[in-house]
Amino acid sequence: MFDVRDLTTSYGPVRALDGVSFTAREGEVTAVLGANGAGKTTLLRTASGLVRAERGQVRLDGRDVTRAPAEDMARLGLAHVPEGRGVITELTVEENLRLGGLHRPARARRADVERICGLFPVLGERYDATAHVLSGGERQMLVIGRALMAAPKVLLLDEPSLGLAPRIVTQIFDLLRSLVASEGLTVVLVEQNARSALSIADVGVVLNLGKVVVQDEAAALAADEKLRHAYLGF
Ligand SMILES: Nc1ncnc2c1ncn2[C@@H]1O[C@H](COP(=O)(O)OP(=O)(O)O)[C@@H](O)[C@H]1O
Ligand SMILES: [Mg+2]
Known part of the structure; x- marks a missing residue:
């Protein structure tokens, strides 16, 4: 699926x-682990076309997307949730969600917002609230929800657990697990928090110094x- x-x-x-090869199988969570500086963020940024690959290939469903521009990736079925939970705090939860589906037809977008609020009930409850009232965990759900608005096949997540309390991390990881089950999503989960990530992942890839x-x-890991x-630090 993602290769x-x-x-x-x-x-x-x-x-x-430096010559990274791995496959994330369809309908599974693949955790990419490694210390700070291992190359995890660069991997996601290269895969989603934000940084140019010097060499090698990124394939989505067998299709070579290595040189595809970042703005085409949503249409090709790849969504990237960068580190840092960048919601637009002046906009409402609904408006933030809609931003994730701009390339979808208006009717699909309405249905998608409902679908996402079903998956993340807390977002449904805060539908009309401006995003600045959301907690860190709720913001993380919002950026994941926004990425799902594009109806991706593959979801790349960069350190979603960073700075969140363990209880909230468990909640978000459980949600991810159920998304994979209900939507058949393929997830590539980048984490320094290897213990938590491995507890929900099917497969793990360990990076060190770019390899x-x-x-x-x-x-097994x-x-x-x-x-x-x-x-892995634990
Ligand atoms: N914009 C950048 N300019 C120069 N070096 C960078 C940049 N981003 C990351 N690096 C370097 O690339 C390596 C991998 O970084 P990164 O992909 O952010 O790792 P990780 O996400 O695993 O912490 C590190 O040595 C880092 O210092
Ligand atoms: Mg990083």
């Missing part, structure tokens, strides 16, 4: 991604004490 081959990206002389150290079933200590 990168030999993906390589540099910022000037700094090689941030893949290992890709394996999540349970969580059980590997040496690997956990060396790369």
